[in-house]
Amino acid sequence: MKIKSQKDFFAGLLYASVGGAFAIGATNYSLGTAARMGPGYFPLMLGVLLCLIGLYIIFKALVVETADGDKIGKWAWKPLFYIIAGNLLFGVLLSGLPKFGIPGMGLIVAIYGVTFVVSKAGNESSIKESLILATILSAISYLSFIKLLNLQFPVWPSFITG
Known part of the structure; x- marks a missing residue:
């Protein structure tokens, strides 16, 4: 076949x-x-x-027959790297790495971090657009997860909240 x-x-x-x-x-x-x-x-x-x-x-x-067989192109290594790195950074920023003494920075910092890293995956990213997107995502996430769903996880870094 x-x-x-x-x-x-x-x-x-x-x-x-x-x-x-x-x-x-x-x-x-x-x-x-x-x-x-x-x-x-x-x-x-x-x-x-x-x-x-x-x-x-x-x-x-x-x-179903296609014109050129829809061949798989080259691997997009740059976007793959930045998207995986952004997800790993989100996890580290959200809860930290206690084994290595790295404290969690909370939800807001994690969202800003992942937004800026993942925006590098494309060719047309600007700091202004990333800042606006991160602000909107942070506000929506805060309202959704903290206020509406009452989930208990850090929002801000521990050195700010005490």
């Missing part, structure tokens, strides 16, 4: 494998029923749905 669209095939493979992994992982929790859902019910259904979408995309990539 010939792959007619490499991009679709590998995207579908990614969807199917991630969905399958989530569905398998969800079976470690109590599933319950549709009327009384357990903690594993939603991840299981979401994983199965994601897996089915992936299988459909794989099927389409094997059946």
